[in-house]
Amino acid sequence: MKRYPFLDLGLVNRRYSDELKHICARVIDSGRYVGGSEVTDFENHLSEYTGADYCVGVGNGLDALRLILRAYKELGVMNDGDEVIVPSNTYIATVLAITDNRLVPVLVEPSIDTYNIDESLIESRITERTKAILTVHLYGLPAYSARMKDIAEKYGLKIIEDNAQGIGAHSEGIMTGNMGDAAAFSFYPTKNLGALGDAGAVTTSDVRLADAVRALGNYGSLRQYDNIYQGVNSRLDPIQAAMLSFKLNYIDEENEKRRQLASVYDRMIVNPAVTLPVDGGKYHTYHQYVVRVKERDRFREFLAENGVETAIHYPKALHRQKCYEAQLGALHLPIAEKIAAEVVSLPISPSCTTAEDAADIAAIINDFK
């Protein structure tokens, strides 16, 4: 029986392995293992790619989010106990960044069609203490619009993008990473632009924010032995920066291939038991291709029996996680729970899945009864 793996990271990087080895050798020989031109080159490359004025490399995506919020606190924009609006169906890191900064997450339900925050619900949740909307481009679909911008302007809120999943996506000519006031990127190996280890970045066009994030990730200092904040150590390694800068040259091509696989699924899956994703006319980069099925366990078993590996993003809603039991456990979030109960991610990595594979998978799905 033919097998259809969900994701094989070795395969993802095999295509680039000669160049990546060459790049690692260059960094080894350079003698510079923290900071320096490899990091600056990548930061410039990513800020140019997104259109934001500044980019700061950090240790990972969670730190990118945490440092943005911490920087806003240091700059006096936010204080302990202030509220941040966030979708109720994101990856836990988004909310960990809020609570880690002693801010209060206000969970707003997503649209059942786009899986992104339901903008029509935002305004009614704004209070005197609301300081930001932390929007998440979930699965690669931009979660931003002129309407969100208008709400943010009307109430003086920051828009922060969790762009761990949306690199390269765009809408109305604006790239993710340049839609709001600041954006957090993750280059965790499974992301569309993956490092070979942990890595992250912040983009912004606010120079004060960029400087604060850079200082906070470097013990609170921009100049050695001159500490303006009680910072942390969260920097992007030059070896990761060098590999990322190379791989960034291929992100548009990789995303285009993901979109081609998605279009095969879109055209060929016709099983009424399976709800397909929508893009709302935006440039979706399909970090995940997520369908919804009521009898999910039986569906996944059927696919597994036919050699198709799937995954779930994410099986348990945030407010149902043990760590948030006391703080969020009493919330009633039926859309988030429905999504957690019904979503299934199909293979979409262009390194592991061909258009023919996607057609086979669609045919198998159509046989599910």
Ligand SMILES: *Cc1c(COP(=O)(O)O)cnc(C)c1O
């Ligand atoms: C991956 C991810 C993160 C965290 O990134 P790390 O680099 O793993 O810390 C944050 N938010 C979302 C939506 C993610 O998918």
